[in-house]
Amino acid sequence: xxxxxxxxxxxxxxxxxxxxxxxxxxxxxxxxxxxxxxxxxxxxxxxxxxxxxxxxxxxxxxxxxxxxxxxxxxxxxxxxxxxxxxxxxxxxxxxxxxxxxxxxxxxxxxxxx
Amino acid sequence: xxxxxxxxxxxxxxxxxxxxxxxxxxxxxxxxxxxxxxxxxxxxxxxxxxxxxxxxxxxxxxxxxxxxxxxxxxxxxxxxxxxxxxxxxxxxxxxxxxxxxxxxxxxxxxxxx
Numbered sequence: 001x002x003x004x005x006x007x008x009x010x011x012x013x014x015x016x017x018x019x020x021x022x023x024x025x026x027x028x029x030x031x032x033x034x035x036x037x038x039x040x041x042x043x044x045x046x047x048x049x050x051x052x053x054x055x056x057x058x059x060x061x062x063x064x065x066x067x068x069x070x071x072x073x074x075x076x077x078x079x080x081x082x083x084x085x086x087x088x089x090x091x092x093x094x095x096x097x098x099x100x101x102x103x104x105x106x107x108x109x110x111x112x113x
Numbered sequence: 114x115x116x117x118x119x120x121x122x123x124x125x126x127x128x129x130x131x132x133x134x135x136x137x138x139x140x141x142x143x144x145x146x147x148x149x150x151x152x153x154x155x156x157x158x159x160x161x162x163x164x165x166x167x168x169x170x171x172x173x174x175x176x177x178x179x180x181x182x183x184x185x186x187x188x189x190x191x192x193x194x195x196x197x198x199x200x201x202x203x204x205x206x207x208x209x210x211x212x213x214x215x216x217x218x219x220x221x222x223x224x225x226x
Binding site for chain 2: 003004033040041042043044045048056091093101102103104105106107
């Protein structure tokens with residue numbers, strides 16, 4: 001069974017630029033999560049989707065971050081404009097249902113200069 | 114609110130040494146407790162879990178016991194290998210309501226031959 005796929009794996013941008021990350025969850029998984037992992041800290045949930053609907057986006061900085069999950073499968077997370085403090089690893093995870101184990105992708109490491 | 118506190122790393126051990134990584138938590142009710150492992154360049158993987166007091170989770174030689182009286186879930190392994198070198202995250206999921214995990218900061222383990 002293929003795991004959670006993410007791209008790109010690494011991205012370097014200048015502040016005020018925009019960037020987008022892509023996630024393909026495990027086939028059939030209804031729940032998809034985006035986490036932000038700042039160096040030296042545990043992952044922090046940004047947004048949770050159930051199919052193509054948003055369940056929880058209370059910690060998403062909506063003035064600059066946006067996310068969508070069209071057709072309830074792939075998802076895209078966008079930052080516009082980026083700030084230096086957005087430098088982090090962005091993790092995507094999926095689960096068959098919100099009650100069950102989450103499977104994580106390898107992450108996208110973002111560096112904002 | 115919910116929180117997880119882990120011992121700071123890195124923890125540096127020689128192969129075949131005994132490992133303990135301390136984890137304590139603060140939560141209302143009776144959370145489920147987890148240990149995740151993140152190998153270099155990979156996403157988080159669930160290592161073990163315990164869902165109620167006195168439960169012991171175990172996997173790949175690692176063990177952790179849910180201690181309600183001390184609000185702890187320490188990770189142990191009797192004999193570590195070089196391949197165990199990774200970052201270990203303790204996490205909890207609150208009973209009822211949101212099933213989003215709260216992660217600790219992570220503890221880096223380095224095992225030398």
